[in-house]
Amino acid sequence: MTHALPGYICSEDGTRADVRTAPWGCPVCGGPWDLDFTPDPAAVLEPAAGPNSLWRYGSVLPLPGAFSVSLAEGHTPMVPLAERIHAKLDFLMPTRSFKDRGAVMLVELARRLAPQRVVADSSGNAGTAVAAYCARAGLACEIFVPEGTSEKKTERMRSHGAEVRVVPGGREAASEAARAAADAPGVFYASHVFNPYFLHGTKTYVYEVWEELGGRLPEALVVPVGNGTLLLGAALAVEELARRGVRPPALIAVQAEAVSPLAQAFAAGAEEAAPVEQRPTLAEGIAIPAPPRARQILAAVRKSGGTVLTVPDDRLQEAQRDLARRGLSVEPTAAACWAAVGPAAPGDPLQGRTAVLPLCGAGG
Structure with missing residues (x-):
């Protein structure tokens, strides 16, 4: 049985395209695609009856029919960090990052489209995730990385067979x-920023929180934001669950103080973020000076009644050390949310609300 794949739509100008023939971005404005897909709120959602992976949420995912690509990703546990704050341990994902959630969706889509090769760009976790899932699916993979990317990260990509x-x-x-490589025939661009199927993978993070909390969500979701792929996935899930009667949380975005275009735009009341200078920061994973989906991120945060917080490197370092003292060894970027709302944060950024934040990346 052949299942139709939801098509692309541009949120800026309404351009539509078929997934099988579409260019990597909107041909009119050059921006990232959204997906012409809304799950049926009446569809049965019984994750406990499904597989022990994010495919347990198949009834709300845009890839219908049987899936074949999986590394048993998802279903990561939550642990208490402080009164009213839980951490979701996405460093227990197959490649230690929430990016696996989106990568498995992109690679399952690529498998169905049967390209000659898959290309992606990344400076770290996303590239590793795409490489691992392409290896699982038997797809040729090529990852473009900026000079200066750590050898440890590029070696992990190569270990999965990626060029x-x-x-x-x-x-x-x-x-x-x-x-440029994606413009060639027979190439699938597995972009974690431009391809919306990735966002429908990251939304499973929130579905898991909903499941783990017994059918509800916390009052706030605190999310590290660079390109915003986890926050935008979270916003999709929050909207979908709201149609099922689940009370939506505030979305709190966290940026590195050194590179914080979204925080600056949010404070100024702007709908779009102006590019900022690429400055050094320990939170390399969220140091994105010009996120392509900035307008969508800002709109999602405002709609939820949330905010955008920033953290300086010294507080980030202390948060990383504090997490290690609690038995949780994570990379610096992953400590950003704890730095923003944990004990060392100034004031009361959560305003007494219950919250869940992600931890991903191991050590380093």
Whole structure:
């Protein structure tokens, strides 16, 4: 039985495209695609009856029919960090990052489209995740990374069989190189920023929180934000669950103080974020000076009644040490949310609300 794949739609100008023939971005404005897909709120949602992976939420995912790509991703546990605050341990994902949630969706989509090769761009976790799932699916994979990417990260990508292309320049140069390669015939661009199927994978993070809390959500979801793929996935899930009668939480975005275009735009009341300077920070994973989905991120945070917080590197370091003293060893970027709302945070950023935050990446 052949199942139709939901098509792409541009939120800026309404352009539509078929997934099987679409370019990597909107041909009119060049922006990222959204997905023409809304789950039926009447569809049965019984995750406990499904597989022990994020495919347990198949009834609300945009890839119908049987899936074949999986590394038993998802279903990660939550542990208490402080009174009213829980951490969700996404460092227990197969490649230690929430990016597995989106990568498995992109690679399952690619498997169905049967390209000659898959290309992606990344400076770390997303590239590793795409490489791992392509290896699982038997797809040829090529990852474009900016010069200066750590050898530890590029070696992990190569270990999964990916060809790694080091591009002179920064993160945007790697993206441009990947997009140029994606224009060739027979190539699927597994972009965690431009392809909306990725967001429908990351939304399973919130469905798992909902399941683990017995059919409800906390009063706030605290999320690290660079390109915003976890926050936008969270916003999708919150909206979908609200149609099922679940009370929506506030979305609290956290940025590195050194590179915080969204925080600046939010404070100014702007609908779009102006690009900022790429400055050094320990939170490399969220140091994105010009996120392509900035307008969507800002709108989602405002709609939820949330806010955008920033953390300086010294507080981030202390938060990372504090988590380690609690038995949780995570990479610096992953400590950003704890730095923003934990004991060392100034004031009461959560305003007494219950909250869940993600921890991903191991050590380092």
